[in-house]
Amino acid sequence: MPIYYPDILTQKHQPRTFTYGHKDMVLYALGIGMARDPMDGRELPFVYGKDIKVLPTAVAVLASAKGGSPEPAPNQKPGLRISHLNWLMLVHGEQKVELHKPLPSFGTFTATSRTIGAYDKGKDKGAVVVDETVWIDEAGEKIATLTGSNFARADGGFDGPSEGAPKPHLVPTRKPDLVIPLDTRPDQALLYRLNGDLNPLHSDPGVAKRAGFPRPILHGQCTFGITCWAVLQAFCNYDPTKILSHQARFSAPVFPGDTITVDLWQDRNVISFEARVVERGATVIKNGKTVLRA
Numbered sequence: 001m002p003i004y005y006p007d008i009l010t011q012k013h014q015p016r017t018f019t020y021g022h023k024d025m026v027l028y029a030l031g032i033g034m035a036r037d038p039m040d041g042r043e044l045p046f047v048y049g050k051d052i053k054v055l056p057t058a059v060a061v062l063a064s065a066k067g068g069s070p071e072p073a074p075n076q077k078p079g080l081r082i083s084h085l086n087w088l089m090l091v092h093g094e095q096k097v098e099l100h101k102p103l104p105s106f107g108t109f110t111a112t113s114r115t116i117g118a119y120d121k122g123k124d125k126g127a128v129v130v131d132e133t134v135w136i137d138e139a140g141e142k143i144a145t146l147t148g149s150n151f152a153r154a155d156g157g158f159d160g161p162s163e164g165a166p167k168p169h170l171v172p173t174r175k176p177d178l179v180i181p182l183d184t185r186p187d188q189a190l191l192y193r194l195n196g197d198l199n200p201l202h203s204d205p206g207v208a209k210r211a212g213f214p215r216p217i218l219h220g221q222c223t224f225g226i227t228c229w230a231v232l233q234a235f236c237n238y239d240p241t242k243i244l245s246h247q248a249r250f251s252a253p254v255f256p257g258d259t260i261t262v263d264l265w266q267d268r269n270v271i272s273f274e275a276r277v278v279e280r281g282a283t284v285i286k287n288g289k290t291v292l293r294a
Contacts (some may be wrong), residue, residue: 004081005160032225089154092220096247117125168287
């Protein structure tokens, strides 16, 4: 079904209340590839122990995993045309997570989502849709704000604006201060999908080919988590509470089994990053930015 503009900007979504616990945190850390060495005392606390450490980027998947994808609310404005995207042709464009306080390892939360932008690239070029999700805990305090864009490859041509999307962060032009290679496993998408993203694009070869890929691709959110892992080990001494926000633009797919090389630059409390798959000469993450707590 098409995008209806400007109706999509006032379309309400059902709030999702969900609960997660230590098991979800462990599964997320394993899903992005952490703790392969059980003797590594820096990464073991993310998968074992009473007080599990939480990678900040887990916030980007927990609400959808435990509460379902946002659905249109029933109490829409009379006459509002409801937009639905073609999920088979949808790929993640950008993601930002901002933690207003460190993410706890368990709890019950309510997530409220809304569309804050829709940009028409043309009937045969698709559309960019920007959504915002806010997490509130049981005490009514704001925990996190997530801003993400999706490239809807089959949903262009709705006569919306083509310009005005947020400008990407520019990484430094100097040589990276640090380069970290992190390999992925051939079965990593099959493990990561247990975090809640069951899109067959990441598991079914037939679906992947129909979507234009030679084989299933790794979840963009998994690659996003891997870049946060790189920042965590390089600049935070594995203390996730030091990360205030983490954002990136997805520029090319990663195939399970690829090695992701993360280039990092530090300017005071701002870490810039990009990620490459050297074997294929592909830059898979661009315009990355992490802000560390003062």
